[in-house]
Amino acid sequence: MRQSAAIQFPFSLLRPMAAAVSAKLVKELRDKTGAGMMDCKKALAATEGDANKAVEWLRQKGIASAEKKSGRTAAEGAIGSYIHTGARVGVLVEVNCETDFVARGDMFQSLLRDVSMQVAACPNVEYVTTDEIPDEIREREKAIEMGRDDLEGKPEQMKEKIVEGRIGKRLKELALMEQPFIKDSSITVADLVKQTAGKIGENVKVRRFTRYTLGEGIEVEDNDFAAEVASMQNAG
Numbered sequence: 001m002r003q004s005a006a007i008q009f010p011f012s013l014l015r016p017m018a019a020a021v022s023a024k025l026v027k028e029l030r031d032k033t034g035a036g037m038m039d040c041k042k043a044l045a046a047t048e049g050d051a052n053k054a055v056e057w058l059r060q061k062g063i064a065s066a067e068k069k070s071g072r073t074a075a076e077g078a079i080g081s082y083i084h085t086g087a088r089v090g091v092l093v094e095v096n097c098e099t100d101f102v103a104r105g106d107m108f109q110s111l112l113r114d115v116s117m118q119v120a121a122c123p124n125v126e127y128v129t130t131d132e133i134p135d136e137i138r139e140r141e142k143a144i145e146m147g148r149d150d151l152e153g154k155p156e157q158m159k160e161k162i163v164e165g166r167i168g169k170r171l172k173e174l175a176l177m178e179q180p181f182i183k184d185s186s187i188t189v190a191d192l193v194k195q196t197a198g199k200i201g202e203n204v205k206v207r208r209f210t211r212y213t214l215g216e217g218i219e220v221e222d223n224d225f226a227a228e229v230a231s232m233q234n235a236g
Helices: 023-033 037-046 051-060 106-121 135-146 156-174 189-200 225-235
Strands: 076-083 089-097 184-188 205-213
Touching: 023 037, 023 051, 023 189, 037 051, 037 184, 076 106, 089 106, 106 189, 106 205, 135 156, 184 189, 189 205
Parallel strands: none
Antiparallel strands: 076 089, 089 205
């Protein structure tokens, strides 16, 4: 009696299907843990979409423990500096942590350098977070947006909603923590700080920064170069 040939299935069909990871789930995990978007996607994929297990997965990787530490006092730290090529832009940044031991460590020092470079690369940034932006600036931005021609004739409720969105975007442009990280645009500077805090096991906070640009604030006379040369020749 003839034996029927065994049916061969593609190997991919024999593996369990990974649970679909929705953008909403990724965002919720990111908000909860402070981990980067790609880390959250990996965690959810590895745990078949189980949010609680995903948090544990991130914690095992040293990524998602910053939130529990954010309320602790960070009074130590260091002041970092960065001078851009050509010495035309210079930056001072203060980043705080909980212990001097951590402040001297390679991971903290790396964060300090990265944040300093970030400030140098973002000339429009003026504040650490949006919470620090004064009310008068918010009101000024609102007045500017409310007066734009493209809002003319729109219902008041719609106008308010549009203006709110525009103001939120503008305020983020002024805040260091909201900027895409220059070495990995999939995360913000805030994500970077939280990830570092999770890995080193301490609360970490960017406290303040100063950016210097060569010649900033100096009024330069706009001289007529040809007339200046002619004047020098006549004087001779």
